[in-house]
Amino acid sequence: MSSSSLRIALVDPSAFTPPYDHALCAALARAGADVELVTSRFAYGAVPRGQGYAVTESFYRIAPGAAGSRLRMAAKLAQHVPDMLRLRRHLRASRADVAHFQWLTVQPLDVHLLPRRLPVVLTAHDVLPREPRPGQLDAQRRLYERVDAIVVHSEHGAARLRGELRVDPAKVHVIPHGALDQFVPAGGPSAAPPRPLPPELAAVGREKPVVLCFGLLRPYKGVDVLLEAWRGIDDAELWVVGLPKMDVAPLHALAPPNVRFVSRFVADDEIAAFFDRADLVVLPYREIDQSGVLFTALAFGKPLLLSSVGGFPEVAATGAAALVPPGDAPALHTALRDLLADPAARTRLGAAARAAADGPYSWDGIAQQTLALYESLQ
Template sequence: MLRVMARPAFKNKRRNPYNFLLYSALQRCGVDVREYASSALLSSPWDILHVHWPESLLETGSYLSARWSEGKYLFILDFVRRRGTRVVWTVHDLKPHDLVYPELETRFWAAVLERLDGIIALTQSGLTRAVEGFPRLQSLPAFVIPHGHYRGQYRNDLSRDEARQRLGLAEHSRVITYFGQIRPYKNVPRLIECVRRGDDDVVLLVCGRLSKRANLETELRSAAGEDPRIRLLLEFIADDDVQQYLIAADLLVFPYKDILNSGSALLGLSFDRPILVPNRGAMQELQNIVGSDWVRTYDGDLDEAAIRDALAWAAAPRGSRPQLHAFDWDVIGQQTLAAFQQICGGPAGSGAVDAA
């Protein structure tokens, strides 16, 4: 039985169920998956150490504490790799988003990348950018395994009318929702400005937690002004409430300046909602897989015309739900298991490129 220790594995389910869904699928494939614990990792052999957001280890408070965490983790990586454990990184981002100690975190990121035995990217464009940005990765086994969908993860038992009644939205209003964590690169103030300059019957729901280290709330509230069409829900949305903000929407918009992948886009599609996204690598791939009936892209900066055209497009009838078979978790579990098995097939740190 393949033994995998992951950081995180299951403990972040409430904040982001991605890891829980991935490792639950791996368990169904017969893999022994455990939550990261340094004592357990050091005391017994493991085939794979799977890491996702390595910089989160440094979010420990003081600079001295972060330095201690850096040294401890790099020692652990060196120790377990000498013992035969392969270290695999899933590429969610190409750089830390919320830097507390920029110099330390940049150095730590580079040091972790030097200790990898394989990488998994969520999109082909993400893999290409990762290898271009970090040439050392060219020598590693590399795999493209998509982010899975969220069907069945959240309640989905409201009608559009019921969702709107709960939120106090008029039946005739055209509703746009932005859903997901709010960071500077996600460009939410631009979306607010475009809606305010657009048609009077459009309502915008901005739903999501603010980045812990970017002072965005003032900018968002300034962009919204006193416009009653703009509703800011700058907080974590409870699982049972997720459905109402998505089902009430005619269109979901994700106006990112930069995009490697988007779980929020897949969340919207999981609720059968058309989405508007920038015409950039990962989103082009998503459109190619799901189809232009459900994924619409725009070029350049988001503007009122792009939103107006997308709302008209979203209003057109659709004969079936978006096809998300490529994002099924059991398929993803099998793909991830195959990647781990291939990475374990050679000496640690000496794999050949195998880009899927």
């Protein structure tokens, strides 16, 4: 079956639809596939619509109770089985050729609820859950046995699947995460952002370098290590931007005066302003496979300073990033100081980042790899 006749259902039941989903759907549609994004009601407003593919909101993540509460969890679980059964009926009616899941959030149930009679692909954005509930790890392994193919974004992740989890190597396919260039203004990375910075950040003069740590705040992201490393760096600003998914009071207590926090959800049209202003993007993660923040920085051609974890060294091999050992605050401090003192080094990293975004991490190439996988399953 040719890619022009494939009907693809890309399924993401998570609480909000990541930009990865929209970028992949758009690239598959440009390559000639008939693509539908099947997703949830968006937690922060209407689900974004793209060009060239349909969007269906089949999962209902509106639930009572406070975030993280037992009431909220019980309500979501009660919704989940009807949601998955509705999805199976929808896929039959739409005559999809492939169902490509981006997340499966209730693994012990999902292994029994996946659609039948069509190929199922699962993207392993996280090879295993980082904060697993009882029984979740074993259920994740059973899911890998149940699906027809697994996409992973790095050779590091593929090695874990094949070795640590003993997944059939024939099922494992390394397809990169793409550069998230949908956040870049139409005129390019240097064009005016569609929405300005918050006033308290816009007041920072261009003469002072800004280091950006962006994304949801979680313990594994090593922000505490970054704040320790930042001590003694007085001639620049550190901006920690993103919605907290942890107690941030200890982080505020660690922070020197030249650290600014924007602790909230950041809308898509705000992202460009933060990356436009950044002179260096730092991701001091303790663990990861790959990161959407990293691929946003690539799209903006920003120099990167990364922990040497997961698939990060594979991106650094393109010349787009410097690496430090994870959890090593002194090494991170030295690398920050060196890069802040060397604009030419930052320029070289940034140029390599933009080249990587246009080359191995371009969406059109990723779409071709993904379509070849779908075709192999027919």
